[in-house]
Amino acid sequence: MRLIKCLTAIFLFMTLLLSGCSDSRELNNVAVVLATGIKKVNEGVQVSLLIAIPMSTNNGGSSPEKNPYYVETSMGRNILDADQNIQNHSSRILRFSHRRIILIHENIAKAGITEVLDFINRNLESRLSTQVYVTRNEITDILKAHSELDKITSEHIREIGKIMGFSVTARELLSEINSKGKDPILPVVHYDHGKVSISSFAVFHDNTMKFETKKNETIGVCWLKKNCLKGKTLTYPVEGGYVSILITKQHFKIKTLLKGATPEFSIQVKGRGIIREGEQINKLQNKRENQELEGQLEEQIRNNIKSILDKSFAHGSDSFGFGNYARIFHNTSWESKWKNNWEQRLHSIHTNIDVKFVLEQTGLNVDRASSPK
Template sequence: MNNSSLLKHLRWIFPFVLCPLVLSGCWDRREINDVAFVLASSIDKENDLYRISILIPLPGNMGGASGGGGGTGGVEPYTIETEAANTIWEAVDKIQSRLPRKIFFAHRRVLLFGEDIAKDGMTIPMNYLADRPENRLSTFVAVTKGKAMDLLGAKVKLERFSAELMRELLQSDATIKTSEKDIITNMNLIGKDAFIPYLELNKAETNGNKSDEIVSTGFAITNNGKEVAVLKNNDALALRLLAPKFSMYSQRLKIDGERFSYQVRNVKTVIKPIINGNQINFEISVVAMADINEFLSTKDIFEEMPKFQKIIESQMKKDLLQVLDILKTKGSDVVGFGQILNRHYPERWSKDWEPQWNTVFAKTNFKVTTKVHIYDIGALSGNMVKKGN
């Protein structure tokens, strides 16, 4: 057989020789029964230690109270494992050392920071999360009042796990959706601080049955990665008007002593810097679309429309000025006014303002204008309780 014939035969044989090598299986495979899926985790501070807690579902306990579900009545369908250590990785490693399954964070839905660690600083925890490839940057993040571990073990209704309830809550209109990626980005942007949804655990009792309620009550605002204040009520609503991602909200006010509620469903906010010498000013224009949800009066709602608009506009302006004053006082630029200056005046920003932004920001002036367009006042054109209707 000449050389050309030999090469021709080898060309056909060679793929068959390689097939066994390619199809030999996964050398690093991991069975699902060997994995502990983490649905939520929390980070608390205990003196100088980090306390890490993880919520792991127990498939064997997820059946119904009766029937062939395979579960055990009265047994929780999850377990919470917790450890404290000098570093986050050391605490996770201590938890792993006593578990028969491999901890898997890629399915984590919620990450909670206790208020102690939020005030102490979140830079180190966020750096740890960014460095670990199994951590999903789309995970929702929140700061909790008190210990974050307490919310993991909350006995909630509606959902099987507190993690699922918090995930639904953090992506609803009850707050502004905030992920690990959002916080890491805002903490590293020039002239920008991060704000984080704030959760609280309340005790509830209905017909003698006790349960836990997890509620979103506002936003934790930061300066250099540390919580400096919590915005609640009208302050939290005003922050929504300034945030890059608007989330609908409802508010209740009075008109001539009679209550009404409205919903702000869309907002366009424009922020323009105005420089007069060394004085920095910002003009903030807010145009909102709102619906009247309820009007507890027998008055004609159409005749009251101009009053509704003026009252809502006045309240918006008042709330915005108040929250801006808080941000200046606390040195928390969660809106990104420094970033706006950096885009418009990059040379002056890097030379004059960035090195002392906290001091400069405290002296900044704001001019706020608000305009509200009311689109929906309900399905009825008249008041049904009035005679003649």
């Protein structure tokens, strides 16, 4: 009995030591930042924040006609200075832990993103899962745009990036920037007549954007990016017109070979697809004709990959990590011969691109299906 009383007294005393949230903040005291846009203006930086508005209610119902967000913009000497200027005229405390995307304007990307990387790395509220994009359009226009399906722009852009297979997180960007022998590629957001799209990449070297990919170069990037094309439809010019292919499988592998003073690389690309549309489908009467079409598609894919490799190497950018492969598989030569002048060696690197594409289905042959028995 005495033991029970002692234990009870101890437990009651321990409850006095339990504390609640001493620094808790109510929702109506916090402004949740969903996206940050950064642009260089004159000698300073312009920062735009997409801030969520808690759903207001009136007699138990919501007010759907009101946007669930608003955009705040301010100038500063650097990014945090601009953030503080926005905070100075905000009645709520800015919170960045739920930020979904960061938009970097092209004028900063071409001047160098070192400051942006420092901002992401040092900010304790930065989430490494935040997606990072580049744009050449006006950032405030992008942040205010939305679709009927996604009322908030940050979610709209984030979902497009995921569906297209283009998205790059802050974690991936920081990892590639700090990796010797690998340069980052960031997706580019386009804005046109109120609509947002993602259809190209910004290629970097030494923290600086070198160029934006054209359509054939973008497809080449995707062939060397895991599952970027799976489930997508590509339209290629072939003999007799165009053919649209649904990509069902995609795989690539890079091997490094040491021949002489400079390594050589073998790129093996494999894909499978289904013909969805094309006039020449009706001409596929036998296996030989089917193989001829596969050969034409393989040549087109090879050209896509070669176009992005040639342009990247010309700008000294190792966007696909060939230096990483050389460092891993030929570390002695990398450390003693290649590491310090890898940018110059890129111009003379030989790459062998081997493509194998298989058509799984050619679809219904209209000529034979419509011919009388």
